Amino acid sequence: MRALTVEPKKQGSATVEEVPEPPVEDGPVLVETLAVGVCGTDLEILSGQYGWAPPGRDRLVLGHESIGRVQEAPAGSGLAPGDLVVGIVRRPDPVPCPNCAVGEWDFCRNGKYTERGIKEHDGYCSERYRITPEYAVKVDPSLGSLGVLLEPTSVVAKAWEQAERIGGRARFEPKVAVVTGAGPIGLLAALLGVQRGLEVHVFDQVTSGPKPELVAALGAHYHTGPIEEAVKEPDVVVECTGVGSLVFDAMEHLGPGGVVVLTGVSSGGRSIDVDAGLLNRAMVLENEAVVGSVNANRRHYEQAAEALAKADRSWLEGLVSRRVPLEDWQAALERQPDDVKVVIEVAK
Structure with a gap:
């Protein structure tokens, strides 16, 4: 073969x-x-x-x-x-x-x-x-070859599970979510956010082409500027790029009690200026959390299969x-x- x-x-x-x-x-x-x-x-x-x-x-x-x-x-x-x-x-x-x-x-x-x-x-x-x-x-038979999207969807299904589990340490009723990156992982993360009934904002660099159109078709919002110019204190951020500046931008502008889930892998070798003291103070005083998430378990694949079947x-x-x-x-x-x-x- x-x-x-x-x-x-x-x-x-x-x-x-x-x-x-x-x-x-x-x-x-x-x-x-x-x-x-x-x-x-x-x-x-x-x-x-x-x-x-x-x-x-x-x-x-x-x-x-x-x-x-x-x-x-x-x-x-x-x-x-x-x-x-x-x-x-x-x-x-x-x-x-x-x-x-x-x-x-x-x-x-x-x-x-x-x-x-x-x-x-x-x-x-x-x-x-x-x-x-x-x-x-x-996989739902009606998906046909689109079932190939299930594995990347399982990755974001796990990311959403992590956000909800960590947020659930207290009363957690998220309303606004930010997704950084409009590649396949980011778009699928936005899909699962919309399916949860959240107001979803997706941030990417491109200004034309299929990405803004796909975000709009979800009923989500597409942005190309900094997070703080478009969204005030989101409850959940799913970071899908691994770009260091976006990671810290997400952490800096998270809402009280919010959760940042990192799914993108950074390449390293680049330095950025961060006010670590101010960031630490905000995260401690506002009970914020940051978690890394990689790979997926069987239940995440099953959650992904359900999400794709509904899409x-x-x-x-x-x-x-x-x-x-x-x-x-x-x-x-x-x-x-x-x-x-x-x-x-x-x-x-």
């Missing part, structure tokens, strides 16, 4: 090649891959910055944002041939750490977890893969800028001005 593989930490090593059929030890459920999404993590792996091959191997099958169709499933698994499914990315560490031992493997504490398409476990950008039922999440299909379709066939995978890396989410179609 064909697969997109790469030699991690080696730039320019990616290629579509013939690989063996998926190993039985990966699970009894056989899935035909329909499509995989391309995100920043994939680009880092392809550029040689990141990634780990499975033990004893030099190459890794890429792809962690997936949508596929079940071909084989054992009786009693809750799955049947024809079901649309998304494969969960992370697997618990074998030790296990205290969190992995109780099924909270997205909070693994020793770093020995594996991740499909990223860390020591082949991903989903192959014509077929195998998986155990507990790591396959069913307007035409709006979701607007997130997918381009679809390229597997053999033309390099075209998916060539960033175009109006790109939001680019998808590689694996099934012919």
